[in-house]
Amino acid sequence: MMSSSNPNRLNASVRPGRIDRTRTIHATVDGRAVPGRPGDTLASAMLAGGDIEVGPSIQRGRPRGVFSADCTEPNALVQRLDGDCPEPMLPATEIELQDGLRVETLSGVGWLSEQRDTAGYDKKFVHSDVVVVGAGPAGIAASLAAARGGARVMLVDQHRELGGMLLDGQAHIAGHPATEWIGRAARELAENEQVRVLTRATALGCYDHNYLLIAERRADHPDAPPSPTIRQRLWHVRAKQVVLATGAHERPLVFADNDRPGVMLASAVRSYLNRHAVLPGREAVVFTTSDSAYSTALDLLGTGARVPAIVDTRPEPPTRLVEQVRAAGAHVVTSAAVVATGGEHRVSGVRVRGIDGNGSLTEWSAEFPCDLLAVCGGWNPAVQLFAQSGGAVRWDPVVAGFVPSGAGGRSARVVGAARGTYDLAGCLAQGFASGAEAATLSGFRTAPPPVPQVDGDRQASRPRPVWLVPDESRSPEECTEHFVDQQRDATVADIHHALGTGMRSVQHVKRYTTISTGLEQGKSSGVNAVGVLADALSAGSPGEVGTTTFRPPYTPVPLALFAGRTTGRLYDPVRTTPMHRQHVEAGAVFEDVGQWKRPRYYPRGNEDMHAAVLRECSAARTGVAVQDVSTLGRIEIVGSDAPEFLDRIYTNGFAKLAVGKARYGMMCGADGMVLDDGVSMRLAEDRYLMSTTTGGAAKVLDWLEEWLQTEWPELDVYCTSVTEQWAAVAVVGPDSRTVVGRLAPDLDVSAESFGFMRFHETVLVGGIPARISRVSFSGELAFEVNVARWYGQALWEATMTAGSDLDITPYGTEAMHVLRAEKGFVIVGQDTDGTVTPVDLGMDWAVSKHKDFIGKRSLSRPDLVRQDRVQLVGLLPTDTTTLLPEGAHLVEPDVSRRPPVPMAGHVTSSYHSAALERTFALGLISGGRQRIGEVLCAPVGGRDVEVEITSPVFYDPEGARRDGPEQG
Amino acid sequence: MVADGNTPAPPERLWRNPEPKRNYDVVIVGAGGHGLATAYYLARNHGITDIAVVERGWLAGGNMARNTTIIRSNYLLDASAALYDHALRLWEELPEELEYEFHFSQRGVLNLAHTEQEVRDARRRAFANELNGVDAEWLTPDEIAEVCPILDTSPNLRYPVLGATYQRRAGIAKHDLVAWGLARKCDEMGVDFIQNREVTGFLTDEDRVVGVRTDKGDIGAGRVGLAAAGRTTLLTDTLGLRLPLQSHPLQAMATEILEPVHPCVVMSNHVHVYTSQAHKGELVLGAGIDTHNGYAQRGSVHVVENQLAAAVELFPVFARAHLLRTWAGTVDVTPDASPIIGPTPYENLFVNCGWGTGGFKATPGAGWVFAHTIATGAPHPLNEPYGMERFTTGALIDEHGAAAVAH
Numbered sequence A: 001m002m003s004s005s006n007p008n009r010l011n012a013s014v015r016p017g018r019i020d021r022t023r024t025i026h027a028t029v030d031g032r033a034v035p036g037r038p039g040d041t042l043a044s045a046m047l048a049g050g051d052i053e054v055g056p057s058i059q060r061g062r063p064r065g066v067f068s069a070d071c072t073e074p075n076a077l078v079q080r081l082d083g084d085c086p087e088p089m090l091p092a093t094e095i096e097l098q099d100g101l102r103v104e105t106l107s108g109v110g111w112l113s114e115q116r117d118t119a120g121y122d123k124k125f126v127h128s129d130v131v132v133v134g135a136g137p138a139g140i141a142a143s144l145a146a147a148r149g150g151a152r153v154m155l156v157d158q159h160r161e162l163g164g165m166l167l168d169g170q171a172h173i174a175g176h177p178a179t180e181w182i183g184r185a186a187r188e189l190a191e192n193e194q195v196r197v198l199t200r201a202t203a204l205g206c207y208d209h210n211y212l213l214i215a216e217r218r219a220d221h222p223d224a225p226p227s228p229t230i231r232q233r234l235w236h237v238r239a240k241q242v243v244l245a246t247g248a249h250e251r252p253l254v255f256a257d258n259d260r261p262g263v264m265l266a267s268a269v270r271s272y273l274n275r276h277a278v279l280p281g282r283e284a285v286v287f288t289t290s291d292s293a294y295s296t297a298l299d300l301l302g303t304g305a306r307v308p309a310i311v312d313t314r315p316e317p318p319t320r321l322v323e324q325v326r327a328a329g330a331h332v333v334t335s336a337a338v339v340a341t342g343g344e345h346r347v348s349g350v351r352v353r354g355i356d357g358n359g360s361l362t363e364w365s366a367e368f369p370c371d372l373l374a375v376c377g378g379w380n381p382a383v384q385l386f387a388q389s390g391g392a393v394r395w396d397p398v399v400a401g402f403v404p405s406g407a408g409g410r411s412a413r414v415v416g417a418a419r420g421t422y423d424l425a426g427c428l429a430q431g432f433a434s435g436a437e438a439a440t441l442s443g444f445r446t447a448p449p450p451v452p453q454v455d456g457d458r459q460a461s462r463p464r465p466v467w468l469v470p471d472e473s474r475s476p477e478e479c480t481e482h483f484v485d486q487q488r489d490a491t492v493a494d495i496h497h498a499l500g501t502g503m504r505s506v507q508h509v510k511r512y513t514t515i516s517t518g519l520e521q522g523k524s525s526g527v528n529a530v531g532v533l534a535d536a537l538s539a540g541s542p543g544e545v546g547t548t549t550f551r552p553p554y555t556p557v558p559l560a561l562f563a564g565r566t567t568g569r570l571y572d573p574v575r576t577t578p579m580h581r582q583h584v585e586a587g588a589v590f591e592d593v594g595q596w597k598r599p600r601y602y603p604r605g606n607e608d609m610h611a612a613v614l615r616e617c618s619a620a621r622t623g624v625a626v627q628d629v630s631t632l633g634r635i636e637i638v639g640s641d642a643p644e645f646l647d648r649i650y651t652n653g654f655a656k657l658a659v660g661k662a663r664y665g666m667m668c669g670a671d672g673m674v675l676d677d678g679v680s681m682r683l684a685e686d687r688y689l690m691s692t693t694t695g696g697a698a699k700v701l702d703w704l705e706e707w708l709q710t711e712w713p714e715l716d717v718y719c720t721s722v723t724e725q726w727a728a729v730a731v732v733g734p735d736s737r738t739v740v741g742r743l744a745p746d747l748d749v750s751a752e753s754f755g756f757m758r759f760h761e762t763v764l765v766g767g768i769p770a771r772i773s774r775v776s777f778s779g780e781l782a783f784e785v786n787v788a789r790w791y792g793q794a795l796w797e798a799t800m801t802a803g804s805d806l807d808i809t810p811y812g813t814e815a816m817h818v819l820r821a822e823k824g825f826v827i828v829g830q831d832t833d834g835t836v837t838p839v840d841l842g843m844d845w846a847v848s849k850h851k852d853f854i855g856k857r858s859l860s861r862p863d864l865v866r867q868d869r870v871q872l873v874g875l876l877p878t879d880t881t882t883l884l885p886e887g888a889h890l891v892e893p894d895v896s897r898r899p900p901v902p903m904a905g906h907v908t909s910s911y912h913s914a915a916l917e918r919t920f921a922l923g924l925i926s927g928g929r930q931r932i933g934e935v936l937c938a939p940v941g942g943r944d945v946e947v948e949i950t951s952p953v954f955y956d957p958e959g960a961r962r963d964g965p966e967q968g
Numbered sequence B: 001m002v003a004d005g006n007t008p009a010p011p012e013r014l015w016r017n018p019e020p021k022r023n024y025d026v027v028i029v030g031a032g033g034h035g036l037a038t039a040y041y042l043a044r045n046h047g048i049t050d051i052a053v054v055e056r057g058w059l060a061g062g063n064m065a066r067n068t069t070i071i072r073s074n075y076l077l078d079a080s081a082a083l084y085d086h087a088l089r090l091w092e093e094l095p096e097e098l099e100y101e102f103h104f105s106q107r108g109v110l111n112l113a114h115t116e117q118e119v120r121d122a123r124r125r126a127f128a129n130e131l132n133g134v135d136a137e138w139l140t141p142d143e144i145a146e147v148c149p150i151l152d153t154s155p156n157l158r159y160p161v162l163g164a165t166y167q168r169r170a171g172i173a174k175h176d177l178v179a180w181g182l183a184r185k186c187d188e189m190g191v192d193f194i195q196n197r198e199v200t201g202f203l204t205d206e207d208r209v210v211g212v213r214t215d216k217g218d219i220g221a222g223r224v225g226l227a228a229a230g231r232t233t234l235l236t237d238t239l240g241l242r243l244p245l246q247s248h249p250l251q252a253m254a255t256e257i258l259e260p261v262h263p264c265v266v267m268s269n270h271v272h273v274y275t276s277q278a279h280k281g282e283l284v285l286g287a288g289i290d291t292h293n294g295y296a297q298r299g300s301v302h303v304v305e306n307q308l309a310a311a312v313e314l315f316p317v318f319a320r321a322h323l324l325r326t327w328a329g330t331v332d333v334t335p336d337a338s339p340i341i342g343p344t345p346y347e348n349l350f351v352n353c354g355w356g357t358g359g360f361k362a363t364p365g366a367g368w369v370f371a372h373t374i375a376t377g378a379p380h381p382l383n384e385p386y387g388m389e390r391f392t393t394g395a396l397i398d399e400h401g402a403a404a405v406a407h
């Protein structure tokens, strides 16, 4: 009957199984070869070879065995070692056997490896009319019905082939084996191009508004290409209708030593027999509370195993089942329960006692030898996805399980075993009806197909759940070998211990005992814990206790899958300007500003940053320098209410700004604190071009849209981000007029014709259309030349050429920072921190007294007019070479240094200045403007740096340099 | 014997489950960490033990059961540093005082800086901490690598780690055990925990609160303290008292149990994720709020995706760890991201709310000052700056704007 290398493999004539017998493949478990067939799981291959024992348990080191055939597996957890990166905590029941598969067994704890995961993960975003989760009979039926109606259907199932529980059994549909019906359905679905069938795909999450998350395994199985580019794919699916046909999970039974290797779920035994042609034991006792395990007994008997007894908790199991097994050569013990198991590393026998109507043990007892104990404590409908999205569940005493309450709960329809319907005809009928209904509701009117004739399948009779088989000698409080959660080594005694503390809630008990916190997340342990709890609390039913919360993901998935391609280079898009290559060639060192890469400085030879910045600053103050300012945010604001809108947004007025002119503007939050700043130009009566800080561009656009969309929808204003439509350079320094004059030969760049804060449109050498403005962030004569993005490189080249004889010097953000600080110009986000008002910055001139604007009311609150608020000041270290660290705090020289030390303020910006030939800083100091000339201390690195408070304008306070040298 | 063999067997009883009396000296609404700590310090510091803590669900089942348990006190602003460091000092005493092991682990917290501006901000915070007597160090990438070898400190990251502040006294604790330990002591001192009872409004006598209405009957109270976190405004609204609070979902997540690999707590604001490895071995990860308002304790999946991408980016070894569970709480966020703790315009009604994403670390500190406020009718010096009038005067404590660090 058995083949020799796989002693437990059944001959094909007995059970063909869904395996490929033409090939033998090998895995390695803890260094030992495990042969098997394509179609095996790691667990089925191990069982075929006679191995049932796996790693010992996590806390107590008890021997444990393969217990299930699905994702609820508590014991057979392995660390996968083959492939590019070890992966922890995979259930052997879920790993498809492959040549080269190499694992080590675990005891409930995995490990992470230093090896980098180089596999590919990606995501796909799709829409669908009807998504059906689960390809058992109900799900297949639903898909067929919806697809026949013409809907775009997606059918997903976690296994490699369609069929679900049908593959575990021997059912017939329309007179033929169910597998034929499945095959026909699969073909029909495959041929319909509106249908997408995803196998090896697990629906992880069901979110609000029919949003589903599905993990597809594209590698690590025998059908995968040798080196797939994408290992796993995360599907984001927005569906019009969702049908959940997620099946049910069999419950274990709780009795003494119920964790012994060889104790196995009855459905798992059946699955191994029928799917994998593996007989996990030769002598099997079946212990059940409901009908379904009779099929296990019959299948066992049919494959030549001995079944010494079927132990049923019920006094009167259905006669037809009892007779069927009797005819097959086994007998049923009713009103009985397994109270203990014998054996060490494998069950060797069971002790059975009678159990009366109250659940107490009777005097009757018997012992049966066995090497397998198939247990069925009933079934838990897989309501996880349904409940995740907010669906409520209720206890159904007839099916003895938590089922979706109400018709469909949220919008998901739940059908088949997932709602407690266990007979095949019922599953098919519900599937067809729900598929047709889902299609109809998504716009494809259709009627359900007729339900085919189904054999050998009856409405199940009522189960009799027993949450705890009483111990022969110990009280429930002492039931320390009665496992409710094998993975967490948690027992009935633990639950009672929790109750002893005063806990009553299932949530407390879960947390206290850690039951249901393992990989199965309560799929098999949860309801048993609730049942034990209900008994202990003398609650009327488990429904009074309730469940813990169901949360995504349905089964665990690697974090890398959620990251998808959002790693490494693609973690966040790198934005570069069109001149980026030229900066690279010029040897720039870059800085991240928002998503942008901006040149920080351009070292020449072996200059360090300090030397390069001094040189770049000198060029700007004495000759000509150029900076790429393409990264500044630009928002075009258009509409008849644009002037009014800007007046409300900016603290200063923009409605009266003349066309052709530009103005510096400041904006505040509703709290009156500085939010962003920039220069905006008025291009036409109804059109402005706003500029924002580089890092603030997106935030400002959001801000504008928030006001427009939620507060002022009546305004006729449209905002468009045009940052990427423009490339721009700032040409700065006394020689900038010459350079811009050469660049724009048609433009009169003289001080008289081209005033400060004006802009002109012109054509540059080479025929490039440009808009040139006179704005300055350095105090020097400066021009900003804007061109269409695609002329960026040409603009840079032309500018460098136009200034080549003047030693035009590219400068980076660092020099820009120094130049503006010398003038006391602030950088929002550096010299401000969300707690600073324009008035604190000494910029009262930019705060209109005549109009309303966002933040205005806040600015008059008592705390915002305090005299001792921090104010922007200059700071000069007494020692002209000492550079104050940015962020350093300042204290009064004579103050005690015992913490907490009162702080007067802090350094916001600090630099070496070429122009001043010394170090200097800006800071925010309490009442600072009244304290000019006073000395404070900055305690840094264990010593004090003495600094004098000064005006924040260090350079050219008269503004004489703004218009450049006198023209002669 | 507890299933988790690492958790020592706690004493038999944690709490009774009494029927409520008709009247109490003090009724606390909400048996989260703050409600429990408030009851504890009312009894311990003020000798008030005629207290009911009324909880709509199960004890400490709100944010207390859902947070990522990060405890630190290296806040920038004086008012914050004082409050949170006071809390941290209480944490240091609490294991002994509660006689309950709650796995308080001062394993150190790294707050990473990824941009030049973050470096400035972080160093500013460290400088301020030093002057405020809060332990703080500034670490270079090499030093960070020594503290947390699994963190990718190479310059090749999209946003390389440029440095970090390091608070050695900071760390994590096991939230549930903290709650149970507090509850046990409260119960011993006579505090009644009334679970599964929702407060639906207040009993008032003109502008004086004299009790609470609940879904199962009224309870009279000399004073009422709200510690209802994300559901605070549902209560204050019944009095027409408008608080500047927005309730948002905040999500977190955990992996399966793994061998120890992550020695400290790492927080990154720029790529936005924070991580630690819990006592039992799960990696615990979290990040920012879902931007929509809601009470559903469910969040959006893209938020999870973003933070896991950040986690894998910073910790390549996390790639094959498995996401086991995601969850969400409801956090109450103020405009300045600092809490509101103090009296209200209603006599005998006090609020402690607005802790948003970061109130676990303050649990004992919040309880201490809120108990003081309730017992004396006036704020403790530490929570004086935290009254609700600051939103009128403008004296905000904008840690959020200023330090841009969450949690």
Ligand SMILES: Cc1cc2nc3c(=O)[nH]c(=O)nc-3n(C[C@H](O)[C@H](O)[C@H](O)COP(=O)(O)OP(=O)(O)OC[C@H]3O[C@@H](n4cnc5c(N)ncnc54)[C@H](O)[C@@H]3O)c2cc1C
Pocket (backbone or CB within 6 Å): B029, B030, B031, B032, B033, B034, B035, B054, B055, B056, B057, B058, B059, B060, B061, B062, B063, B064, B065, B066, B067, B068, B069, B070, B071, B197, B198, B199, B200, B227, B228, B229, B230, B231, B232, B235, B250, B251, B252, B286, B327, B328, B329, B330, B331, B355, B356, B357, B358, B359, B360, B361, B362, B407
């Ligand atoms: C995902 C997540 C991660 C977090 N991470 C951290 C972190 O790492 N560090 C940190 O410091 N903080 C963190 N926090 C924040 C922290 O959890 C909260 O600030 C803190 O728990 C709030 O105080 P609490 O414990 O009293 O709140 P809760 O535990 O939420 O307590 C409020 C209680 O009030 C009850 N309640 C509400 N309304 C009523 C009513 N009408 N009647 C009766 N009872 C009512 C609720 O049921 C609840 O039990 C996190 C929060 C979340 C959600």
